[in-house]
Amino acid sequence: MIALIYDSLLKLQLIVFKPEKLDWFDELEEEILKWEGTTVQLHKFGGTQFNFQNRELGHLHSNGVLDILFSKKIKAELMADGKVSEHHVFNKSGWVSFQIKAYTDVKRALELMQLAYHRAQK
Amino acid sequence: MKTFLNKRLLGFIIPNFIVITIIGINKMINPLSGGVLVFSEFVILPILMGIMSSWFWKALKVKSGSLVGYSILNGVIAILLSFIFLGEGSICLIIVSPLIFAFVITGAFLGRAMFNRNHKTLNVSFVTLLLAIFIVDSISEHHYENMVSDELIINAKPDKIWKNVVAFEKIKSPDQYWLFKVGMPSPMQTTVTANEIGAGRKCIFSNGYTFDEKIVVFDVNKNLTFDIVNQPQDPEIMGHIDIDRGQFILKDNGNGTTTLIGNSWYKLHVFPVWYYDLWAESVTRNVHLRVMDHIKVLSEK
Numbered sequence: 001m002i003a004l005i006y007d008s009l010l011k012l013q014l015i016v017f018k019p020e021k022l023d024w025f026d027e028l029e030e031e032i033l034k035w036e037g038t039t040v041q042l043h044k045f046g047g048t049q050f051n052f053q054n055r056e057l058g059h060l061h062s063n064g065v066l067d068i069l070f071s072k073k074i075k076a077e078l079m080a081d082g083k084v085s086e087h088h089v090f091n092k093s094g095w096v097s098f099q100i101k102a103y104t105d106v107k108r109a110l111e112l113m114q115l116a117y118h119r120a121q122k
Numbered sequence: 123m124k125t126f127l128n129k130r131l132l133g134f135i136i137p138n139f140i141v142i143t144i145i146g147i148n149k150m151i152n153p154l155s156g157g158v159l160v161f162s163e164f165v166i167l168p169i170l171m172g173i174m175s176s177w178f179w180k181a182l183k184v185k186s187g188s189l190v191g192y193s194i195l196n197g198v199i200a201i202l203l204s205f206i207f208l209g210e211g212s213i214c215l216i217i218v219s220p221l222i223f224a225f226v227i228t229g230a231f232l233g234r235a236m237f238n239r240n241h242k243t244l245n246v247s248f249v250t251l252l253l254a255i256f257i258v259d260s261i262s263e264h265h266y267e268n269m270v271s272d273e274l275i276i277n278a279k280p281d282k283i284w285k286n287v288v289a290f291e292k293i294k295s296p297d298q299y300w301l302f303k304v305g306m307p308s309p310m311q312t313t314v315t316a317n318e319i320g321a322g323r324k325c326i327f328s329n330g331y332t333f334d335e336k337i338v339v340f341d342v343n344k345n346l347t348f349d350i351v352n353q354p355q356d357p358e359i360m361g362h363i364d365i366d367r368g369q370f371i372l373k374d375n376g377n378g379t380t381t382l383i384g385n386s387w388y389k390l391h392v393f394p395v396w397y398y399d400l401w402a403e404s405v406t407r408n409v410h411l412r413v414m415d416h417i418k419v420l421s422e423k
Contacts, residue, residue, distance in 0.1 A: 008227040009220075015190045022187035042235045
């Protein structure tokens, strides 16, 4: 619950200082929900969780950090390209983090989520 | 369009009406609470309010930014209703507002997620659980006491400081603490009826309110302890906090300076304490420091 409250405070901060970011997050969610078999739910640590057939693909915190689960091999490739960073907590897993700072990052976030989605489909 | 507008409005009106009614009924059937505001009134009810609003707004496909904005508006309405119907003070409402906004927003997003999935059994179970927590919390005993201590070095010996500790003339320096600047009363003056145990002491605040105190320890140049026997019936503090005891300890440092320690003991009647005690400690600390800084100025003259 504390994580959900923290995420709400981040939303409160966004609505004051960068309200357009909430629209970007909605856009990302709407695009992902167009992919067959995807659903969203609240993430246990705050933010929006994206699922494919009830398995988590990733989640977006309200500070703009998108966490996505890949295999360690794909993670290594993405890290080598400098496209993502280590997950902000679980840095020894396949989780990666991508920070949405500008509107152009939404497109990149969608590409990463698509990669996770195609991987999950296999 | 008309239905949409109505649903939007109902998302503000109905949750606020239900929540203020629940608080009213709770006060009626539980009059012994004596104004104690429990955890669930600041946490569970705002979450329920957010969930209820999301139910009305589910067909409107409200964007996240609007949902946050609407939730803030809902919180503002709830705060205004508390001001009108529950007689809460404006400073109290400033203090409570971040908590209300955070929980209403949380409830609104919880509600949106719940109604998107539309798992009716789960949704009903969750709301029932929240109501059960509210009822159990409302009828449970709540008790919390704390002590705040501050210290200051004064460049004077205890015998020069003592008389300024027992009583002092009006503080004329401007308030520094932001809550005092926005209208919270700050300590102004202290008077005493006699220099002995059992004597009456008054701590007068900037709005004229007075704390009546009784001296219980009068150890000259060392320890002044007083019990608060009557505190003002101010809506900002009434039923929310009881200041029980105050104390000044003087420690001679042996080098011409004295360590002045100010202690206060209080009972808090608003919950959750992890939130309200932060404020209570901050206010108490700033009351201490305003008085102790004044004692320092008077004693170092």
